[in-house]
Structures are given as C-alpha cells and as structure tokens.
Amino acid sequence: MKNEKLQGRIVVQLLPQLRNLRQRGLAGWAILIGAAIVAAMAIMTVASPWIRPYDPILINVGPILSPPSAQFPLGTNHLGQDMLSRVYSGGAIMFQVAVLSVIVCLVVGVPIGLFASYLGGYTDKVASLVMDSIYAFPGLVLAIAIAAMLGPGVVNMALSIAVVYVPSYFRIIRSQVLTIKELPYVEAATIMGAKSRTTLFRYILPNVIPSIVAVATINFADAVLTSAGLTFVGLGLPVSTPDWGWDLTYGRRLLPSGAWWVIAFPGLMVVLLALGFTMMGEGLSELFNPRLQK
Amino acid sequence: MPLLDIESLVVEYHTLRANVKAVDRVSLSMEKGHTLGLVGESGCGKSTLGLSTIRLVPPPGKIASGHIVLGETDIINCSDEDIRKVRGKRVGYIFQDPMTSLNPVKRIGAHFVEMIHTHEPEVSEQDALKRGKDVLERLGILPERIDDFPHQFSGGMRQRVMIGLALALGPDLLIADEPTTSLDVIVEAQIIELLKELKKSLKLTLILITHNIGIVAETADRVAVMYAGRLAELGLTDDLFEKPMHPYTQALLNSVPNITKKGQVLSWIPGAPPDLAEPPPGCLYHPRCPHAFDRCKKEEPSLTKHNGTYVACHLYDRR
C-alpha cells in the first residue's frame, strides 16, 4: 500500500506539469522535440539488426573508402565496412553507457543526497565536502583518470562517468531537500509523530523526483558526450564493436585523404543524440527546477 | 492646432493565451496649456496610453493601429532616433514610484548631466549641473543636494527630483503617471500643489494619470474616464463632476465617501473588471451596470457627443 501511495504521488507531481506541453512555450517544445529525437534514435538502434543492409563488423563488404553512393548511401570506411550499418548500430554502446551511468548515479547519488541533507550535521558536511571536491574538478579529466585505471569496457566507462556526475545529483537533491525540509507541512508531519524515514520517503522524495528527472536527462546528454570523449582519447572499447565514438576517432585520421563521410555521419548522430537529451533536459529543468541550477 | 492628437489608438499585448487590447480605439486631443485628468481603475489601460505617447509600451505590448501626433511628429511611425529626441525634451514623463525610477548607483547630478548631455551635447558638465541645481531650487530642494544619491532622499523629495528631471529640458507636454500614489496624503497634497503652480508658471500642458478621482477635480480642465481599455466619458471637469453621464463615472463618484454626510453607507461597484483575454460582448461594462439593457449586451457603444461631453453609452445614444 505504501508503494501505491508513493507512486500515486509521483504521478500526481509529474503529470500536471507535463500536461499541455505544447502550451508551455519554448520549454514544452524543447521537451517534445528532444524526446522525439531520442526515441527515434533509440528505435533505430534497437531495430538496427533488422534494418541494416550489412553486418557493421564485416570488413570489405565494399571497396575501401568509397564515397556515398547508391549501394552504400553513407559510404565505406578504411576497412571496407558499410557506414550506414555502422551508423544504425553505433548508438548501442552510447545508450548502454548512458543508461548504466544514470542507474549508478541514481542508486548511489540519490540516497546519499537524501540522507546527508536530511540528517544534516556532520554527515551533511562531509558529504558536501566530498561532492563539492569532485564537482569542482574538470569532469572529463577525472573520467579519463578513472577510465584509464579501470580499463576498457562499457561498465568501466559508465562507472567513470557516474563518479563524475553523482555530485550534480547530490547538489540538486540537497538544495531541494533543504528547502522542503523547512516547509510547514513537513514540520507538521514530524510533529504528528511521523518517523524520519516516513517523512523522508513519503513527503520529501516525491517532491524531489521532478528535479532528479531533469538532472538525469542532462546526465544522459553528458554521458553521451563524455563517452565519445573517452573513446577519442583511446579509453573506449575494442575496435570491433560498432560505435559512433570509434568512427569519430578513426574518421579523424581519414580526413586528410578526403574521406569526410566516415567522421561526418557518426558525428552528426552523436550531436543529434546529445542535442535530443539536452533539449529534454533543458526543457524539464525549466519546468521543474526554476532557477536552481542557473 | 492641438499639441497632442491621439486618434483611434489600439495597443495590444500579445500573450500566450490571447491578444489583449489594453487600449481599444481611444481618441484624445490636447490643446496647449490644457490639463487632462485620465482616470480609471488599475489595469484599465491609462498607463499604457501614457506610455504610448512616447512609444515606450513594454513588450509584449505593441501599438497595433491608430495615430499619435505630437505637434508635427508622427509618434508611431517616426524613426527610433526621432522618438528618442522627443523623450525628455518635448515630453516629460513622471513615473509612479520614484524609489525605483531613479538609478540607485547614480547621483542626482549625474542624472541631470546625463539627460542634458543626451539632448544638448554642447552643454558643459558644469553648466548642466548648474541647470540641475536651478531646477532643484525651483522645486524646493536645496541645490547642494545635487550630489546626493537617490536613497538619501525621502519619497516626496524623490518625486520632486523626478518632476525636476522631467521638466529640466523645458518640454511642451508633461505626463504624470500616478505621481502621488506611492506617497502619503500630506506629501501628495504638496506635490499636487507643486504641479498646479508649475502648470501656471511654465504654462505646461499636463496629462495627469491617476485612479484617484479626487486630485483630478482640482487640477484638470478636462477629465477622461477609461474602462477596460476604452474611453467611457470625456468632458469638462465641472460638467463631469456635477452631472456624470456614464454609469461607470457615476459609480466612481459615488464610491468616494463624503465626509460631510453623516451615516453614509460605503458604496462600491459590484463585480470585477472584465478579463480582457475573453471580453464580454457588447458594452464591456454591461455585466456591472445597473442600467444595462438588451442592446448593451450585443452592441458596442460608440463615443457620442452630448452638450460638450463625449460618452460611450447606449443610454445616450438613441439611434
């Protein structure tokens, strides 16, 4: 029964603000368009095994470095792999890394944020100190350091990104909790004898969820960009997996020979995906976090 | 030739919900030396009307149609540079809240110098300061205070400073938008006296915008009553006060308590001003009007002239 009430509250909190997105001006449009883009790319990636003309890993399906043509609409790369297929399937890694990093952040960051800010005192001070230190650090550099140590792989990349991003969740949750904690109806609940845990979960958490959603969406965007960055510096995955990040990295070296299509199309995909998430995140932020992060 | 001629002015605010007509086909003209009192409730459009004369309607507001002519200048269509020259030099504007209308980090002297320099760049800073001091003195403020910051003045004195700034360049027209609303009654009386005296000595043409019908009675030659963006009544002050024609004007005057009458019951106008995003059909006042009849609900009344007063009411429009 508790779960139902919690869910009910979440739904009640989120829905009214999400209704009539079109009427919400620029923010609403941003969310809709962003979500559409993300959904389209997700579908494309999931459906790729069926819609792609060639196996993206197979080499020499076509002539090496041939420009876009009827047979290979997006051209081929230096290994003779079909770029179209690689573009269809290349998002898989990025999606995986992004989703995983968000999950880790939620599992780690949300509880820490909730408990530290609710409990206050030393817990809060220590947690804030740690989080602020990480937050102040150049994100990519830290991710590089961690990824370099952990080694290649989807999980490791996700972990590196998660570590860098947890402070953002922490901060937003903390500022929200601190505000809500002081609100009269929360005080009333405590006076009426509600246990701390109850107050935290039934009163504070549902109010914090919209902000978490907004941060998570921007987290997705950053994860996409950071994973591309990590791959770029060589901390990505083994070459065989089709990945936009890899194509971007390799495509660089092919540019001087004039093969622009190897880097251009995957690059465009990354931009679009990051853009989609960013638009969603910005729109959600405007609706849910008035003036908090800015 | 009138100094200011406003014809069929329409000012719209473009909001997400609808286009709201803050000013709906209002026509006015001002002769030189004349004083017009512009009265109405909050939100009736009188401030918007005042701001449109110097083309300062804030976005999302826009002048949609009509004509405003000041002397020989077409206010609506003239260039940005031309309108800038009008502001301050030919039209002085006094805002409601002198606290927020002055730049808090600038001294009073700097305000004067900036303004004078903008319009008369040849004037030296010394001369500009001197002129400022003269103005302050005229308004009853010690000239040495020209070096003070706005927050060092009291409300009434700040308003005098504003009046001084508005008049510094000798404009033809002075528009005072709720000049006394943020002041207490005694200071208000002083400011009104000041305005009256300036009006006489400088032969000012004055538009006094207010929701306080009382101060209009002693200062204005003519009074215009606005309701929901439209002109309800426009006539000589004495006529309007003695024999108000429009039901709204009547109600307004009735709602001012008379301290001489004993045992008076406070009267007010029932209902609320219309939502301009979805205005009622016909006469905008009809939902609150005790004399409303069928025609009022369907047809919008147009401004007609009766014995020198203009009224927009079907009661007087037997056609």
Place this chain on the structure above:
Amino acid sequence: MIMLLLTFVFLVVRVLPGDPASLHFEKQVSPEMLLDFKRRLGLDKPLIVQYFEYLVGLLRGDFGKSMQDFSPVSQQIFSAFPATLELAIFSSIIMVLVGVVLGVQASRSYNSARDHSIRVFGIASYAIPVFFLGEVVIMIFAIYFHLFPAGDRIYPGMAPTGLTIGGLHWSSGLFVLDSILEGNPTKLGVSLRYLFLPSLTLGTVLCGIFIRLTRGNMLETLQLDFVTAARARGIKETTVVYGYALRNAFLPILTMMGLQFAALLAGAVLTETTFSWPGLGRYLVDRISFRDYTAIQGVVVFFGILVAMVSLAVDIIYAYLDPRIRF
C-alpha cells in the same frame, strides 16, 4: 578540499587498478624487472608511505616520475602548461565575448525568432563534441579555405623569444605575450593565427552558458523601472543597454568565468588533441596511450591544483568586487 582532491586522485591511480606498475606492461615481465621498476618509481613501498611521499613531493613541486623514462613529470608539465594557459585565456575571451554579445542581442529582441535561434544555438553548441567541431572547423577553414593552419602552435623558427634586456632572457611561454615583449609583429601575427581556430572551437562549445546567463540577467534588469525611466528621458538605447543593464550582469559573468574554468580545462584536453596543440591536455592523452600511469597521476593532480587555485582567486575577487560586501 584540496586535500580531499589530492587524496582522491592518489587513490584512483594507485589503489584502483591494484597495481599500476604491472598494468603498465603489456607483455609479461619477470618479477625481478617488475620489482626493479617499482623501486625506481617508489612504487614498492607500503601505500601509506607512498601517500606521504606523494604529498611531500607535491609541496616541492615534484609530480612524480614518468614510467616511460623515469624523467620527472613536473618538467613536462611546466613546459606544456603555458600552451594550455594561452589556449584557455583566448578561449575564455571568445567564450565570454560571443556569449555576452549574443545574450544581449537575444534579450533585446525578446521572444523573437532571433531570440529563439540564439537560445537554440547556445544549447546546441554545447551538444557538439568539441573534437567533432574542431574537425569540422579544420576542414572548412584550414583545408578548404586555407585561411588558418590546421594544427600545431607555431612553425619552426617562429617561436617568440620574449623579453631580452642586456643578456637576460625571460619568456612567459605565452607566445602572444612573448612576441609583444619581443617587439616582433610578424611573430605576433603568426601566433595569433595558430591560436585562432582552437580558441574559437573551445570558446564556441562553452559559450552557451554565458548566453543564457547574460540573457536572463539582461531581461530582468531591462524591465526594471529605472531603465524605463531612463528611456523616457531620451537616453540612447545603447547607453541604456550597455551602461545600465550590462553593469548588473558583470559580477555574475565574472563568477561564471571562474566556475567554467574546470570545463575549459576538460575541453582543452580534447581540443589540444584535435589541433595538435602542445599543451597539458595533449600530454595527458599521450601518456594514456603509453600507459604511463604515474605521469597521468601527475597531470591530473596538477589539473586539480590549478582548478583549486582559480576558484580561490575567484572567491577573492568576488569578495572584493561585490558592492554588498564593500558598502
């Protein structure tokens, strides 16, 4: 806070993978060689000892030894640092300039197509991976149009020598500054040409937040009464916008610049790699490909110290400039 950072980095590099030394070697290495290797780098001592040595070393400016050739990492860091600094400075200039100008333009034409497109640009520019933009920029300006060089910092023989008084030499390492000090306009021109594309790329990617900040601040300020009153006095629009309103935004912009420094450094890593700019970022990426973990640690630590110093400086400047604290 800085201590925390340093400890954190230490933990990451030394503790995480278990043994950075063996990680360094691709092939199997005999235990004697491994031990010898470790000893030369000080990696054989117990962790606590290593930690203290690390901290003490930092105080002396010692950032460890490279795994590749046992040379002191600090040497490399300090020689590569000016390049990154120069890039950071010029990127900041572009970032703030573009951001503020566009932000002002957007606020002045509120809700218009121009406003919306500027806002979209602000968001979109951040979504582009900086190395992708870099490549595009190189393609267009360097390869297609031959307007700017495609990489590197300068060509041989053109490095400015800085100030020379008598027999004494001093150069800052910042080519633009050095060529001015040297009084050599040709070198100045060349330095700027090489600097332009990378700064443009990095600046553009990061300007979005300045657009948003300036726009928001301006919109708020421009609605204030005293702005309308100033307009009513006939004050020129440009004076109103830049003199009155922008002054308000000045302080937040400054603070934001400080906050963005970390992002600048992060972006610099990728930008330097793309443009073959010989700075710290490229050094870091280099070391990664060589699996030089001690060097990586040294560079990352240096970054951390940099960021901490900059935020301290920003705090000081802010306290000095905030009128509320002064008056």
